[in-house]
Amino acid sequence: MCFQISILNSQFQILMSFDTFLNLFAASILTAGLYATMSYGLALIYGVMKLTNLSHAGVLMLAAYGTYWLNTLGISPYLAPFIVVPLWFGIGIVWQHTLVKRIMLMPPIASLLFFFGIWLIMQNFAYLVFKSDIRSITNEATLLTYKLGPLVLSQNRLIVFFAGITALVSLQLFLTRTYQGRAIRALAADAEAARLSGIDTDRISALAFGLGIALAAFAGCLMALIFAFDPEFGRSHLLKSFCIVVLGGLESFVGVALGAIMLALAENFSIQFMPAALQDMVSFVLLVIVLLTIPNGLMSLLKGKK
Amino acid sequence: MLTVNNINVFYGSVQALWDVSFEVKQGEIVTLVGSNGAGKTTSIKTISGLLSPQSGSITLNGERLDKAPAHKIVDMGIAQVPEGRRLWAGMSVRDTLELGTYLPRARADKAKNIEWVLSLFPRLKERLSQAADTMSGGEQQMLAISRALLSKPKLLMLDEPSLGLAPVIVENVFDVIRQINQQGMTILLVEQNVNHALNLSTRAYVLETGHVVKSGNSVDLMNDPQVKSAYLGL
Numbered sequence: 139m140c141f142q143i144s145i146l147n148s149q150f151q152i153l154m155s156f157d158t159f160l161n162l163f164a165a166s167i168l169t170a171g172l173y174a175t176m177s178y179g180l181a182l183i184y185g186v187m188k189l190t191n192l193s194h195a196g197v198l199m200l201a202a203y204g205t206y207w208l209n210t211l212g213i214s215p216y217l218a219p220f221i222v223v224p225l226w227f228g229i230g231i232v233w234q235h236t237l238v239k240r241i242m243l244m245p246p247i248a249s250l251l252f253f254f255g256i257w258l259i260m261q262n263f264a265y266l267v268f269k270s271d272i273r274s275i276t277n278e279a280t281l282l283t284y285k286l287g288p289l290v291l292s293q294n295r296l297i298v299f300f301a302g303i304t305a306l307v308s309l310q311l312f313l314t315r316t317y318q319g320r321a322i323r324a325l326a327a328d329a330e331a332a333r334l335s336g337i338d339t340d341r342i343s344a345l346a347f348g349l350g351i352a353l354a355a356f357a358g359c360l361m362a363l364i365f366a367f368d369p370e371f372g373r374s375h376l377l378k379s380f381c382i383v384v385l386g387g388l389e390s391f392v393g394v395a396l397g398a399i400m401l402a403l404a405e406n407f408s409i410q411f412m413p414a415a416l417q418d419m420v421s422f423v424l425l426v427i428v429l430l431t432i433p434n435g436l437m438s439l440l441k442g443k444k
Numbered sequence: 445m446l447t448v449n450n451i452n453v454f455y456g457s458v459q460a461l462w463d464v465s466f467e468v469k470q471g472e473i474v475t476l477v478g479s480n481g482a483g484k485t486t487s488i489k490t491i492s493g494l495l496s497p498q499s500g501s502i503t504l505n506g507e508r509l510d511k512a513p514a515h516k517i518v519d520m521g522i523a524q525v526p527e528g529r530r531l532w533a534g535m536s537v538r539d540t541l542e543l544g545t546y547l548p549r550a551r552a553d554k555a556k557n558i559e560w561v562l563s564l565f566p567r568l569k570e571r572l573s574q575a576a577d578t579m580s581g582g583e584q585q586m587l588a589i590s591r592a593l594l595s596k597p598k599l600l601m602l603d604e605p606s607l608g609l610a611p612v613i614v615e616n617v618f619d620v621i622r623q624i625n626q627q628g629m630t631i632l633l634v635e636q637n638v639n640h641a642l643n644l645s646t647r648a649y650v651l652e653t654g655h656v657v658k659s660g661n662s663v664d665l666m667n668d669p670q671v672k673s674a675y676l677g678l
């Protein structure tokens with residue numbers, strides 16, 4: 139292609155073909171779909187319960203192993219979420235009713251330590267059961283790609299993207315159209331007022347917590363389709379999720395989507411200029427920059443209040 | 445209908461209510477008056493189950509409710525319009541009204557009831573899609589009252605509904621309170637606007653630093669020299 143976009147660096151002029159640009163852009167959007175799915179669970183639990191769920195990373199990792207394990211039993215990784223996600227939803231509910239309910243009444247540091255501890259336990263469990271080998275799921279579909287003009291798209295990434303978006307849209311419809319969903323939003327906005335409207339806040343907290351965990355598990359299942367993983371898996375994604383919710387401003391669906399797109403663009407385009415090994419640093423640098431410059435996130439800029 | 449019997453309520457180790465007793469009979473409007481910090485909000489929150497009394501009892505038509513959780517008390521038929529309105533930020537007027545009908549027994553004739561509260565406050569009708577917290581103070585109060593009414597209470601408690609509202613809006617809100625009372629709703633009202641409240645109510649209790657110091661028919665209290673000088677500025 140003769141059409142080229144030039145980006146001026148301090149010393150070099152880096153040339154990127156239009157094809158490369160298009161492909162990077164498409165890859166960013168696909169990644170953003172997964173990122174939004176992965177971070178919304180964290181945002182939901184924070185929004186409703188003001189809890190920072192560090193064990194989010196562990197759920198991503200164990201759900202990926204769950205998909206892997208089911209695959210070795212002959213269950214397609216595309217069907218695994220139908221087993222893994224409801225299971226984690228249940229675990230989330232039980233968790234909330236037994237432990238988290240108590241933790242919520244304690245100072246934030248207690249809940250941070252609690253969830254950090256849970257994450258460590260999950261990692262140790264994975265080391266014990268699955269060993270430290272790096273696993274991945276490969277089948278004939280793994281390398282399948284589609285060509286769309288200059289675009290080359292991987293089938294699995296497309297599936298991950300559409301599955302993630304479907305989950306997020308369904309969740310959004312649930313939160314805006316049903317009694318239980320609206321009750322979750324009411325609880326996030328003012329718990330006491332929710333109780334005064336007859337809402338059983340213990341039950342609704344458990345539902346919200348279960349949904350947040352289920353969404354993390356779903357993201358973990360999707361990740362197993364496209365990433366290799368070991369018991370440490372999830373660590374960098376936890377940081378990315380933080381980056382996204384901070385970018386998007388907490389508790390906002392549009393914000394999380396915007397944050398996910400920003401991070402995915404930054405990551406995908408930055409590897410053109412720096413070693414891929416540094417890609418995970420992008421989210422960290424972005425997180426620090428955002429915290430220093432727009433602590434209330436992108437949504438605050440859109441609303442014009444800072 | 446509602447009987448509050450010698451309740452003692454604490455915030456941590458600080459006592460806020462001392463042996464407080466009062467009652468509200470079917471069809472009445474009863475007012476709790478008292479200056480800042482007297483314990484009016486504490487009384488109402490305790491009835492709603494947001495606080496629990498250390499001793500004493502609260503009954504609704506003979507049924508004990510002081511051990512029940514807040515959402516059960518709403519289901520038993522006591523709704524509260526909290527001080528400061530406490531609407532859900534970011535939620536539209538329509539969603540707020542929908543959630544007002546959250547209780548299964550309130551969902552049954554939801555459409556009819558929403559129509560009824562919108563006829564009480566026609567201004568809300570034009571604002572159904574607006575975010576609740578972006579409305580004017582008066583409109584927010586109307587929405588808060590509507591939300592409480594949609595739980596189909598037998599007893600409606602309002603905590604300072606006139607707070608921060610322009611005089612015309614206060615008139616409007618008080619008219620609606622009178623109107624729903626005439627339709628049969630029993631009302632427990634907390635007000636700093638003592639003159640207004642005594643005019644509206646049948647009976648009143650005066651709270652001072654957590655004690656009930658006076659009670660009686662509103663007309664009599666209006667002419668009580670102490671009440672006059674302390675609360676009516678006469």
Ligand SMILES: Nc1ncnc2c1ncn2[C@@H]1O[C@H](COP(=O)(O)OP(=O)(O)OP(=O)(O)O)[C@@H](O)[C@H]1O
Nearest residue numbers: 455458460478479480481482483484485486487636
């Ligand atoms: N959350 C709290 N923690 C500790 N003390 C409290 C709390 N809320 C109220 N109090 C105290 O309890 C007493 C009664 O307060 P309450 O809010 O019931 O007064 P009130 O009559 O509603 O006053 P106002 O007219 O200002 O609303 C006050 O001394 C107040 O300082």
Ligand SMILES: [Mg+2]
Nearest residue numbers: 484485486527
């Ligand atoms: Mg008060």
